Amino acid sequence: MEISFYLPTQVRMGRNIVERSAQALAGFGKRAMLVTGRSSAVKCGAQADVTAILEKNGQTWVVFDQVMSNPTVDCVYAGAELARREGADFLIAIGGGSPMDAAKAIALLARQEIAPGDLFKGEFTGDVLPMVHIPTTAGTGSEVTQYAILTNDAAQTKTSLSGPMLFSDLALLDGKYMMGLSHRTTVNTAVDALSHVVEGMLSVKANPTTDLLAADAIRRITGNYQGLLSDTLTVEQRDELLYASMLGGAVIAQTGTTAVHSMGYSLTYFWGTDHGRANGLLMAEFAQVLLQRGYDKTREVLRLMGMDSPAAFRTWLDALLGERETITDAEVEKFSSIAIQAKNIANCPVVLTKEELAGVYRKSFGLA
Amino acid sequence: MEISFYLPTQVRMGRNIVERSAQALAGFGKRAMLVTGRSSAVKCGAQADVTAILEKNGQTWVVFDQVMSNPTVDCVYAGAELARREGADFLIAIGGGSPMDAAKAIALLARQEIAPGDLFKGEFTGDVLPMVHIPTTAGTGSEVTQYAILTNDAAQTKTSLSGPMLFSDLALLDGKYMMGLSHRTTVNTAVDALSHVVEGMLSVKANPTTDLLAADAIRRITGNYQGLLSDTLTVEQRDELLYASMLGGAVIAQTGTTAVHSMGYSLTYFWGTDHGRANGLLMAEFAQVLLQRGYDKTREVLRLMGMDSPAAFRTWLDALLGERETITDAEVEKFSSIAIQAKNIANCPVVLTKEELAGVYRKSFGLA
Numbered sequence: 261m262e263i264s265f266y267l268p269t270q271v272r273m274g275r276n277i278v279e280r281s282a283q284a285l286a287g288f289g290k291r292a293m294l295v296t297g298r299s300s301a302v303k304c305g306a307q308a309d310v311t312a313i314l315e316k317n318g319q320t321w322v323v324f325d326q327v328m329s330n331p332t333v334d335c336v337y338a339g340a341e342l343a344r345r346e347g348a349d350f351l352i353a354i355g356g357g358s359p360m361d362a363a364k365a366i367a368l369l370a371r372q373e374i375a376p377g378d379l380f381k382g383e384f385t386g387d388v389l390p391m392v393h394i395p396t397t398a399g400t401g402s403e404v405t406q407y408a409i410l411t412n413d414a415a416q417t418k419t420s421l422s423g424p425m426l427f428s429d430l431a432l433l434d435g436k437y438m439m440g441l442s443h444r445t446t447v448n449t450a451v452d453a454l455s456h457v458v459e460g461m462l463s464v465k466a467n468p469t470t471d472l473l474a475a476d477a478i479r480r481i482t483g484n485y486q487g488l489l490s491d492t493l494t495v496e497q498r499d500e501l502l503y504a505s506m507l508g509g510a511v512i513a514q515t516g517t518t519a520v521h522s523m524g525y526s527l528t529y530f531w532g533t534d535h536g537r538a539n540g541l542l543m544a545e546f547a548q549v550l551l552q553r554g555y556d557k558t559r560e561v562l563r564l565m566g567m568d569s570p571a572a573f574r575t576w577l578d579a580l581l582g583e584r585e586t587i588t589d590a591e592v593e594k595f596s597s598i599a600i601q602a603k604n605i606a607n608c609p610v611v612l613t614k615e616e617l618a619g620v621y622r623k624s625f626g627l628a
Numbered sequence: 629m630e631i632s633f634y635l636p637t638q639v640r641m642g643r644n645i646v647e648r649s650a651q652a653l654a655g656f657g658k659r660a661m662l663v664t665g666r667s668s669a670v671k672c673g674a675q676a677d678v679t680a681i682l683e684k685n686g687q688t689w690v691v692f693d694q695v696m697s698n699p700t701v702d703c704v705y706a707g708a709e710l711a712r713r714e715g716a717d718f719l720i721a722i723g724g725g726s727p728m729d730a731a732k733a734i735a736l737l738a739r740q741e742i743a744p745g746d747l748f749k750g751e752f753t754g755d756v757l758p759m760v761h762i763p764t765t766a767g768t769g770s771e772v773t774q775y776a777i778l779t780n781d782a783a784q785t786k787t788s789l790s791g792p793m794l795f796s797d798l799a800l801l802d803g804k805y806m807m808g809l810s811h812r813t814t815v816n817t818a819v820d821a822l823s824h825v826v827e828g829m830l831s832v833k834a835n836p837t838t839d840l841l842a843a844d845a846i847r848r849i850t851g852n853y854q855g856l857l858s859d860t861l862t863v864e865q866r867d868e869l870l871y872a873s874m875l876g877g878a879v880i881a882q883t884g885t886t887a888v889h890s891m892g893y894s895l896t897y898f899w900g901t902d903h904g905r906a907n908g909l910l911m912a913e914f915a916q917v918l919l920q921r922g923y924d925k926t927r928e929v930l931r932l933m934g935m936d937s938p939a940a941f942r943t944w945l946d947a948l949l950g951e952r953e954t955i956t957d958a959e960v961e962k963f964s965s966i967a968i969q970a971k972n973i974a975n976c977p978v979v980l981t982k983e984e985l986a987g988v989y990r991k992s993f994g995l996a
Contacts, residue, residue, distance in 0.1 A: 261867040263641035263801070271837075273631035433631070468871070469639075472844050476836075499629040503836070 265469045266424070267510050269393075269404045273433035273503060275495075278309040278394065281432055285313055288390050288429075289349025292321040295339060295363040297328070301354035304396045304437040310352055322346040324366070327355065330411045330418060330528060330535075331362040333376050340369030343389060350390040353428070356449065357400030357409070357535065360393050364408035364426040367391050380412055384423035393428040396437045398502040399449025399536050401456055401509020403431035411529070417598055418525040427513070433506060435499035443491040444534075447580050450488055450501055452536030454481045455520055455543055456508030461561050462550060463515035463607040470511045477504035477511070478564045482576075489579060519612055520546050522602035523620060526595035531585065540581050544574035545620040553610040587625040592618050633837045634792070635878050637761075637772045641801035641871060643863075646677040646762065649800055653681055656758050656797075657717025660689040663707060663731040665696070669722035672764045672805040678720055690714040692734070695723065698779045698786060698896060698903075699730040701744050708737030711757060718758040721796070724817065725768030725777070725903065728761050732776035732794040735759050748780055752791035761796040764805045766870040767817025767904050769824055769877020771799035779897070785966055786893040795881075801874060803867035811859040812902075815948050818856055818869055820904030822849045823888055823911055824876030829929050830918060831883035831975040838879045845872035845879070846932045857947060887980055888914050890970035891988060894963035899953065908949050912942035913988040921978040955993040960986050 272281060292314060294307065301307040307323075314321050324339045343351065343366055351370075353363030367389040368374070374384075393403035402408075406426040412419035438446070457474040460466060466474075481504045487493040493501070523546075524538035533541070548570035550558045558570075567573050578584075587595075596618040599605065605612065622628070640649060660682060662675065669675040675691075682689050692707045711719065711734055719738075721731030735757040736742070742752075761771035770776075774794040780787035806814070825842040828834060834842075849872045855861040861869070891914075892906035901909070916938035918926045926938075935941050946952075955963075964986040967973065973980065990996070 261641060261803070261864070261871055263639060263871065266638040268636035268638075270634040270636075271631060273629060435629070468844075472840060476840050496629070503629055503631065 261468065263467045263469055264465070265467070265514055267404060267427070267513060269428045269431050271404060271431045271433070271506065273499070273506070275434060275436065277432045277434045278306065278313060281430070282313045282317055284430060285392065286317045286319065288392065290319055291347055291349050292319060292352050293343045293346060293348035294321055294323045295327060295351050295353045295366060296323065296325045296359050297355045298325055300356070300396055301325070301359070304440055306354045306394050306396055306437045310354065310394065322348065327359040327362040329358050331358050332411050333379060336362050336365035336369060336410065337376065339366035343370040348389065350392065352392045352394065354394045354396060356395065356397035357402050360395060360400060360402035361408040361410065363391060363393070364428070365410060365421055368421070368426065379410070379421060380415070380419045384421065385425065388425045391428040392430045392432065394432045394437070395502065395505070397441060397445060397449040398435070398438055398498065398505040399452035401453065401505050401512065403428055403433070404506055404509040405513045415598070417529050417602065431506065433502050435495050435502045438498040438502060439495055446491065446493065447488055448534045448536035448540070449505070450481055450484075450536070451540035451577070451580060453477065453501065453505035453508045455536070455539035456512045456517065457481070457504070458543060458561055459518040459520050460508070460511035460515040462555070462558065462609055463518055464609050465515040465607060467514070470514045473507045474511045475564050477507040478561070480504040482565045485576070516607040517604045518607045519599065519605055519617065519620070522599040522605050523595065523617060525602070526598050530591070530595070533585065537581060540577050541584060542620055542624050544570045544577055545623045547573055548623070549612065549616055549620055550610060555609050557609070584625055587621060587627055589627070592621045592627065595621055629836065631835045631837055632833070633835070633882055635772060635795070635881060637796045638798045639772060639801065639874060640798070641867070641874070643802060643804065645800050645802045646674065646681060649798070650681045650685055652798060653760065654685045654687065656760065658687055659715055659717050660687060660720050661711045661714060661716035662689055662691045663695060663719055663721045663734060664691065664693045664727050665723045666693055668724070668764055669693070669727070672808055674722045674762050674764055674805045678722060678762065690716065695727040695730040697726050699726050700779050701747060704730050704733035704737060704778065705744065707734035711738040716757065718760065720760045720762065722762045722764060724763065724765035725770050728763060728768060728770035729776040729778065731759060731761070732796070733778060733789055736789070736791075736794065747778070747789060748783070748787045752789065753793065756793045759796040760798045760800065762800045762805070763870065763873070765809060765813060765817040766803075766806055766866065766873040767820035769821065769873050769875075769880065771796055771801070772874055772877040773881040783966070785897050785970065799874065801870050803863050803870045806866040806870060807863055814859065814861065815856055816902045816904035816908070817873070818849055818904070819908035819945070819948060821845065821869065821873035821876045823904070823907035824880045824885065825849070825872070826911060826929055827886040827888050828876070828879035828883040830923070830926065830977055831886055832977050833883040833975060835882070838882045841875045842879045843932050845875035846929070848872040850933045853944070884975040885972045886975045887967065887973055887985065887988070890967040890973050891963065891985060893970070894966050898959070898963070901953065905949060908945050909952060910988055910992050912938045912945055913991045915941055916991070917980065917984055917988055918978065923977050925977070952993055955989060955995055957995070960989045960995065963989055
């Protein structure tokens with residue numbers, strides 16, 4: 261029995277959990293920097309909840325609301341510069357994966373001098389600003405991972421920074437912040453969460469603990485299929501998806517992601533495809549390749565989702581994702597060349613070739 | 629959906645995991661203090677594995693092997709004194725619950741000045757010596773809890789210190805260290821682990837995450853019943869029980885224990901009954917009281933164990949525990965008076981009266 265499990269983030273979930281965490285937040289210091297996207301943290305009500313508590317606690321704050329989708333290296337250096345200048349004692353990230361990931365890089369850069377060219381070179385250790393993460397989408401699980409995924413223009417893809425100190429100190433989860441999400445974002449983020457637990461179960465680093473968490477998350481996500489399709493999720497169902505998303509983060513914190521993420525990054529980098537959708541477009545054909553290569557655990561994962569084949573999985577995903585993009589031969593060649601060099605390819609349970617990755621791209625987009 | 633989960637200990641499990649953790653151990657500092665019982669750490673081979681790695685790493689060590697069963701306050705002060713005098717950078721606890729719990733108190737007292745009279749007064753924060761925990765029994769789960777249970781002579785019971793910094797930094801789990809355990813210790817510790825997950829599921833603080841872990845552990849422990857009965861556990865089955873025990877620790881770290889532990893402490897304090905056995909003697913009648921009080925989740929717990937009634941649970945336990953002790957009316961009165969004042973009574977899902985606790989003692993020991 262081989263187990264490796266590390267999840268140092270304190271997870272608190274419940275209705276109005278931000279308001280109920282005043283004491284925990286008070287312990288982080290006198291001055292916070294909120295790290296958010298342009299508007300979502302305000303729109304969903306989380307930012308007002310946070311600042312009300314900070315005010316009640318006698319804590320002050322500054323807001324860095326410049327995080328774009330798929331945050332850039334420039335963005336996180338700007339955030340770190342503001343955190344230093346403003347003397348922030350801790351960060352509160354409010355948002356989806358982009359603000360939550362950006363905050364981790366900012367926490368690192370606010371405390372350590374690292375040149376932009378060294379950012380993607382390996383694991384970090386040492387000091388970072390303390391962090392609180394409040395997800396406002398139910399997909400990334402970033403609130404409980406040690407990864408910060410940034411746009412890496414040098415490599416024309418997205419690349420993760422990682423290190424054990426990049427785990428957030430405190431994650432506060434409340435499904436009420438997801439009630440205003442668009443149908444599209446709800447679906448894409450749910451598919452992202454599903455990709456984490458499916459890939460986590462199919463990673464070489466999967467173990468009985470991660471499989472237990474992943475199976476629970478798979479049941480909760482697929483169990484909410486009708487609500488996802490019809491955009492009729494109640495706040496309790498939003499909670500369940502948010503919880504599953506957190507479990508997905510806890511899983512990939514141990515297992516890493518696999519080829520689906522490696523391949524999806526090109527769709528995001530070159531086409532601007534949303535990250536969760538990108539994974540969803542590729543997942544069924546990835547499962548098909550693993551089955552063809554004789555990796556039987558793939559059947560167990562399909563069964564947990566209530567499916568008997570990768571084709572059934574594809575049908576299930578198609579109903580959520582709608583019409584697929586088209587791809588050219590040149591793009592297949594380029595994207596598979598980039599994906600085969602990604603770090604997370606090594607987590608696949610069988611060694612995939614560049615040709616197999618190209619095949620997944622082709623079949624996923626109907627290119628014979 | 630209400631979740632509260634915190635488990636900052638890095639868990640590594642596998643065959644020869646101590647040898648495979650040289651790098652992780654090297655990061656803890658130059659000088660270790662090993663905290664052990666009189667002989668078990670040596671007999672099971674764990675101490676030799678640890679010192680071989682320390683030597684290879686160029687780390688030095690001192691051994692504090694004075695931890696008795698149900699460690700006393702004097703013992704942990706003596707350990708802290710030695711750690712200070714020897715300039716230990718970190719502690720490595722090797723043993724069952726007693727050395728593992730003692731090490732946490734020693735880690736605290738080596739870094740903070742706390743008077744013996746203040747030891748049981750509340751939660752601690754602040755600095756402690758870094759810790760590594762290596763369990764040599766599969767019962768306590770102490771390697772992943774924030775509790776250190778000590779003999780509290782002033783209150784004539786066992787009382788826990790607790791605090792978020794009392795979580796070990798690193799837990800190393802290998803079932804091979806359990807191969808030499810006596811049948812009695814194997815059974816008692818397995819019953820202890822079972823009590824953690826049963827009580828965890830029946831705690832008011834149970835949540836979907838702890839229930840998921842607890843259910844998995846219950847299945848693994850009850851699934852090894854024949855091997856436990858016949859003392860024929862393979863090393864893989866030992867691994868499974870050790871893993872379940874760790875899950876039990878992860879569960880009670882969130883849920884606390886309940887009346888079974890509160891009541892069992894008197895059996896240990898006054899009769900010297902082994903801790904796991906003490907819990908086992910009381911568990912079935914505790915389940916009976918909860919059912920009588922209409923707490924239906926009790927049936928779910930019984931069903932997970934493959935049982936249809938508390939009577940079946942008692943039969944199952946009796947085969948493991950053998951003949952029961954006898955109790956007097958005076959002892960019932962005294963023990964229930966002490967138990968009703970224990971902190972963990974508050975974790976019961978129904979408010980139990982002293983008379984109900986007395987009833988559990990009576991029925992558990994056949995006193996009409």
